[in-house]
Amino acid sequence: xxxxxxxxxxxxxxxxxxxANADGHMAxxxxxxxxxxxxxxxxxxxxxxxxxxxxxxxxINDESSPEAxxxxxxxNEAGNITWDLVDVEAADAIRLCDEGLAMEIDHDEVLAPAxxxxxxxxxxxxxxxxxxxxxxxxxxxxxxxxxxxVPEGAExxxxxxxxxxxxxxxxxxxxxxxxxxxxxxxxxxxxVAYEDVYDVLETEEGQARAFAKLDTIKDQTIWWSxxxxxxxxxxxxxxxxxxxxxxxxxxxxxxQGQPVGMAWDWQMFDLDxxxxxxxLSDDRLARVMDYLKVSTDTQRLAxxxxxxSYGPARASSAPLVGQHAELGIDMAPHxxxxxxxxxxxxxxxxxxxxxxxxxxxxxxxxxxxx
Amino acid sequence: MAALTPxxxxxxxxxxxxxxxAGAFAGLLVGTAQGSSFIGIVVGALLxxxxxxxxxxxxxxxxxxxxxxxxxxxxxxxxxxxxxAGIIGALFGWFFGWFTFWLFxxxxxxxxxxxxxxxxxLWHYTFRVICGAILVFLITPILVVMPLxxxxxxxxxxxxEMLRFDPAGYSLKHYEDFFTNxxxxxxxxxxxxxxxxxxxxSVSFGTLAAIGLSQQHVPFRRAIMAILISxxxxxxxxxxxxxxxxxxxxxxxGTYMGVVLAHAALxxxxxxxxxxxxxxxxxxxxxxxxxxxxxxxxTTFFRVQxxxxxxxxxxxxxxxxxxxxxxxxxxxxxxxxxxKTLPWQMFTGLREQISPTILAVAxxxxxxxxxxxxxVELLRRRSERLRGMSPA
Numbered sequence: 001x002x003x004x005x006x007x008x009x010x011x012x013x014x015x016x017x018x019x020a021n022a023d024g025h026m027a028x029x030x031x032x033x034x035x036x037x038x039x040x041x042x043x044x045x046x047x048x049x050x051x052x053x054x055x056x057x058x059x060i061n062d063e064s065s066p067e068a069x070x071x072x073x074x075x076n077e078a079g080n081i082t083w084d085l086v087d088v089e090a091a092d093a094i095r096l097c098d099e100g101l102a103m104e105i106d107h108d109e110v111l112a113p114a115x116x117x118x119x120x121x122x123x124x125x126x127x128x129x130x131x132x133x134x135x136x137x138x139x140x141x142x143x144x145x146x147x148x149x150v151p152e153g154a155e156x157x158x159x160x161x162x163x164x165x166x167x168x169x170x171x172x173x174x175x176x177x178x179x180x181x182x183x184x185x186x187x188x189x190x191x192v193a194y195e196d197v198y199d200v201l202e203t204e205e206g207q208a209r210a211f212a213k214l215d216t217i218k219d220q221t222i223w224w225s226x227x228x229x230x231x232x233x234x235x236x237x238x239x240x241x242x243x244x245x246x247x248x249x250x251x252x253x254x255x256q257g258q259p260v261g262m263a264w265d266w267q268m269f270d271l272d273x274x275x276x277x278x279x280l281s282d283d284r285l286a287r288v289m290d291y292l293k294v295s296t297d298t299q300r301l302a303x304x305x306x307x308x309s310y311g312p313a314r315a316s317s318a319p320l321v322g323q324h325a326e327l328g329i330d331m332a333p334h335x336x337x338x339x340x341x342x343x344x345x346x347x348x349x350x351x352x353x354x355x356x357x358x359x360x361x362x363x364x365x366x367x368x369x370x
Numbered sequence: 371m372a373a374l375t376p377x378x379x380x381x382x383x384x385x386x387x388x389x390x391x392a393g394a395f396a397g398l399l400v401g402t403a404q405g406s407s408f409i410g411i412v413v414g415a416l417l418x419x420x421x422x423x424x425x426x427x428x429x430x431x432x433x434x435x436x437x438x439x440x441x442x443x444x445x446x447x448x449x450x451x452x453x454x455a456g457i458i459g460a461l462f463g464w465f466f467g468w469f470t471f472w473l474f475x476x477x478x479x480x481x482x483x484x485x486x487x488x489x490x491x492l493w494h495y496t497f498r499v500i501c502g503a504i505l506v507f508l509i510t511p512i513l514v515v516m517p518l519x520x521x522x523x524x525x526x527x528x529x530x531e532m533l534r535f536d537p538a539g540y541s542l543k544h545y546e547d548f549f550t551n552x553x554x555x556x557x558x559x560x561x562x563x564x565x566x567x568x569x570x571x572s573v574s575f576g577t578l579a580a581i582g583l584s585q586q587h588v589p590f591r592r593a594i595m596a597i598l599i600s601x602x603x604x605x606x607x608x609x610x611x612x613x614x615x616x617x618x619x620x621x622x623x624g625t626y627m628g629v630v631l632a633h634a635a636l637x638x639x640x641x642x643x644x645x646x647x648x649x650x651x652x653x654x655x656x657x658x659x660x661x662x663x664x665x666x667x668x669t670t671f672f673r674v675q676x677x678x679x680x681x682x683x684x685x686x687x688x689x690x691x692x693x694x695x696x697x698x699x700x701x702x703x704x705x706x707x708x709x710k711t712l713p714w715q716m717f718t719g720l721r722e723q724i725s726p727t728i729l730a731v732a733x734x735x736x737x738x739x740x741x742x743x744x745x746v747e748l749l750r751r752r753s754e755r756l757r758g759m760s761p762a
Contacts, residue, residue, distance in 0.1 A: 014566045031707055036722035062707030063718040078618035082706045228724040235525040256524055 028057050030287055034087040036063030037228065038251055042307035043087075045325070047295035054294075057287065066226075068092065072101045072277060081279045084288050087136070090129040090271040091180075094354040097132035102275035104131040110289055112297040114316035123298070127271050127313040129350050134296060135273035135313035137304070140336035140345070141181050142267035144234055144249040145169075145241035147259045159265035159344075161189035163241055166217055174230045174242025177223035179364040180353060181243065181268045184346060186213035188266060194344070198352050207360070211367050223368065234260050246336050250309035254327060254334070264342040271350070273313065311337035375484040377476035382427070385473035386419050392469060393418020396462055422470045436467030454533045512736060519544055519729035526724055544730040554727065557715035564626070564711060565694040568633035572690035575634070576641025577683050581675070583642070584649045599639035606699045609636075614703040624706030632704045633697060637690025644689065648682025648753065681753035685746045692742060696735075 032048070034040045040061055048059045064071055065087050075081050088096065096102035107128060111120035121128060127135035143160055150156045154168055163173050163185070175182055187197050187206065190213045200206035222239060224230055230244035231252045246267065252258045274296075276288055294300065301312035302320035309331060312318060321332050332338060336345075394415035401410010425435045440463035447459020472478055482491055522541040523529055531539025548554045579598055583591050601609055613632050614623060622628035652675070660670040676683075698713035705714070712731065719728050 011570060014570050029708075033707075036718045038723065040722075060707045062710075063722060064707075066721065074614065075618075078615050078623070080618040080621075080623055082624045226721045226724075228722055232525055232527075232724045235523070236527045 029060060030057055030084045030284075030291065031060045031062055031082060032085045032087075033062045033064050033068060033083050035065045035227075036061075038247065038308055039310075042304050042310075045307050046304035047291075047300055050300075051291060051294055055290075057291075069095060069101075072096060073099070075277070076101055076279070081277050083277055084280065084284055085291065086275050086277060087272065088275055090133060090135075090273070090350040091348075091353045091357065093133035093273065093275050094130045094350055095357075096275055097130045098354070101278060102132035103278045103280075105134060105276065107134070110134075110292060112293050114298055114314065116316070118316065123314045123316050125315060127273075129271055132275050133271075133273050134275070134292060135271050136296065136301065137272050137310040137313055138269060138337055139272060139310045140246045140267035140269050141176070141243055142246050142249065142336070142342075143241050143243050143263040144230065144252065144260045145263060146234060146237060146239075147261045149237065149240050156261055157241060157263040159263055160185050160243075160268075160346075161266060162263055163243070164189050164213065164217055166220060169240055171240030172220055172222055172233075172238060173217055174222045174224050174233050174239045174244075176243060177225045177368070179360040180348070180357075181346075182214060183207070183210045183360065183364075184268065184348075185266065186210040188346070189213065194346065197346075198349050202356070207363065211363075214367075231256075231258075234258065246334075247308045247310050250334050254324070254329065262341075264336075266344050266346050267336055267342050268346045268348055269336065270348045271313065272310075305331050305335070309334040309336075311335040373480040374482065375479050377480050379474060380476050382423065385426070385470065386422050388473055389422035389466065389470050390415040390419030393466070396466075418466060421466070422474075425467070425470055426474045432471055436464070436471065439463045439467045452533070453535050515729050515736075516733050519726055519733045521726045521729075524725055526726060526729070544726045547725075547727045548730050548734070551727070554712075554715060554731070557710050557712045560709055561695055561712040564629050564633060564709065565691050567630045568637055568694040569687050569691040571630065571634035572637030572641050573683060573687040576638045576686060576690070577645050577679075579638070580642045580645035580649060581671075584646060584652075595642070598642055601636050602639040606636075610700040610703040613700060617704055623704060624708070626709060629701055629705045629709045629711075632700050633694040634690075636697065636700065637693050640689035640693065641683070641686035644682045644686035645679060648679045652678060678756065681749040681756070685749050688742050688746050692739060 032043075034043055040063060044061070048061075051057070052059055062083065064083075068086050068088050069092050072083070072086070075083070086102075093102060097104070107121045107124065108119045111124075111134065113119050114123040124135055127138065129135070143157065143163060145157050147156065149171060151169065157163075157165075157169060162169060163175070183201055184197050187200055187210050188194065190209060192200050192206075192209075201210065222233060222242075224233075224242070224244070227245050227248050230239075230242040231248050233239045233242055234252060235256070235258050241263065246262070249260065249262055252260050253262070274292065276285070276292075280288065296314075298314055298316045299320065301314050302317040302322070304310070305312055305317075305321045306323065306325040312321065318337070321335065323329060324331055333340065336342075394411045396418070397410040397412070397414015398407055399410070400414065401407045404410065421439065425439065429435050440460050443463030443466075444456050444460035447462075448456030450459075478495065479491065482494055486494070517532070518526055518528070520540045520542065521527070521529065521532065521544070522539050529539050533539075579594075582588060583595055583598075588594075610632075613635075617623040617628050617632070622631065656674055656678075657670050660674045661667075665673065695711075696713055697711075698717050701709065701711050701714055702717070705711070712735075716728050716731060719725055
């Protein structure tokens with residue numbers, strides 16, 4: 001019967017193709033976990049592509065950083081670590097380090113010194129938030145607003161505190177659906193001094209005060225969970241202003257040409273970098289360490305800034321930051337670290353958050369559903 | 371359909387308020403879009419009521435009047451907000467022209483039984499409107515995606531250019547991105563490698579299981595059936611977490627075969643269900659007749675049973691294929707970055723960069739799904755025809 005023969009033939013083909021795909025683990029592969037999108041793209045161009053060309057090792061990208069902590073816990077339990085290097089925020093690095101899921105690193109031994117010979121630990125300086133953490137970039141969470149929706153006669157917003165000025169700037173807002181940054185801004189804009197914010201936030205009254213401040217704009221706020229949402233809402237004209245990572249806003253303004261401006265003041269600084277999972281075999285570990293040494297040197301970190309407006313974590317990289325790879329504009333003025341952008345900068349206290357995160361997360365989610 | 375009831379013109383006191391009510395509803399939509407629902411309702415009701423009265427009482431020629439109304443509202447819409455509004459206005463005009471005369475001439479009565487009361491006639495049409503509204507509700511989200519995928523911008527936004535039907539507002543760049551970007555092409559290649567293999571396994575095991583379970587003498591048939599179709603009932607996230615830990619221990623996590631096996635497990639229930647349904651109409655005396663003439667069980671299966679149940683097998687296979695092709699939860703757990711499938715890539719794309727490339731892919735997938743479902747439907751008809759022909 002003809003149909004049966006056709007079926008048998010296609011079956012045989014599928015099986016043959018399937019067998020050809022049943023690959024073993026390639027000896028020369030490395031799985032690197034990051035955030036995806038424009039950020040992964042910048043790493044691909046600045047770190048991965050040159051490294052693959054130089055060594056012949058192939059790098060597989062996994063965009064699982066948002067759930068890195070949970071997945072690493074599961075891998076550890078299952079005894080099957082499939083990741084070689086993971087990109088996380090500083091607070092997550094501290095958590096993973098405390099749980100023993102990330103390896104402690106001797107920064108001076110593993111990482112390359114600055115071109116002038118300054119040891120890595122001095123070159124990175126304060127950005128080394130944890131013994132397991134190899135910093136890459138300084139980014140900030142800051143506000144963008146629709147320039148064409150600024151009410152007539154009003155000055156455009158300049159500061160994070162303008163998000164609470166519901167009378168002056170009517171319209172919807174977008175804020176991150178987690179307590180980090182929102183709680184600090186709420187207290188700061190309610191009149192708490194910058195130095196005292198975390199002390200106040202430790203107390204019950206302080207938390208109540210922050211929630212009360214957030215209550216004033218709660219019914220006008222859309223809560224986002226992915227960095228891409230605020231740019232989308234701004235492009236739609238759905239919101240007047242919203243918080244997101246500064247690199248996203250740079251892309252909306254410079255690359256997409258949307259009518260959006262930035263309110264830099266009281267931007268929230270945070271760090272992002274690598275951790276190495278514990279439990280890698282010796283040959284995998286050797287490969288990762290070699291990659292780390294190359295990809296975090298002074299020139300590589302400066303190169304990344306050609307593709308995305310995040311500041312390199314090394315002091316020695318800052319003078320090397322050049323122009324955008326495609327648009328040819330100077331990147332230095334778009335860096336969160338540029339002194340002209342913000343009069344005031346809020347430095348996120350990752351250690352404080354590593355301790356209080358679980359508790360405040362629960363309270364914040366409960367408050368959201370009220 | 372022939373007319374059931376003789377019709378006659380209705381009084382002004384009936385059709386003018388009805389048209390005015392519909393006008394109020396249309397006014398609500400337009401008014402809300404313009405910023406004031408209340409004014410929209412009042413203006414819509416008054417305008418449409420007056421127009422209905424004028425069209426039926428002052429002029430007598432139906433066709434020219436209806437064309438005039440369509441044109442009038444099209445021009446009004448165009449003057450208000452450009453080409454798109456003009457088209458919407460023309461649609462409104464066409465609808466209200468038809469609606470007015472439909473009521474005025476009493477045509478709404480023609481195709482319902484003569485003995486129905488006014489209330490029953492009203493319900494007859496209300497029911498149709500409700501059904502239509504449900505269809506619109508189900509299909510709109512899918513339809514909205516399609517024009518957005520031709521957006522010239524990198525956001526999920528109907529730009530002013532798009533609404534003006536300006537060609538500059540449209541582009542194929544997201545389709546181009548899909549076909550040239552290595553991330554998307556890699557994901558497509560993985561999906562194309564995984565889905566057929568998973569389908570093959572599901573179909574082989576599912577068909578065998580269905581045939582076995584349709585034999586009267588198999589013990590614990592119901593219990594076995596329940597276990598085999600459990601992947602369809604257990605929440606996917608539970609299966610996925612379980613598979614993750616199980617496959618990790620036996621070295622299948624993060625491998626091509628692991629993902630194929632996981633998807634096969636998800637696809638088997640569909641094959642079992644469709645094949646079992648086909649077997650209900652299968653005449654077992656055919657297999658006995660084949661055995662009587664000296665055919666072994668394998669020959670009987672391939673020469674007699676398989677051709678008859680083939681439509682069920684193929685439609686089960688298509689469901690298994692779509693399951694594997696659309697599945698995101700299990701592959702996130704069981705796969706590693708090397709097995710990133712299309713849905714996985716769409717999931718991360720949606721989370722990390724809301725790019726209309728996802729919409730372009732979604733449009734392509736919708737078209738593929740429609741094609742596959744058409745095949746299923748054609749096979750079902752063939753199966754019905756065959757069963758009609760088989761001896762009772």
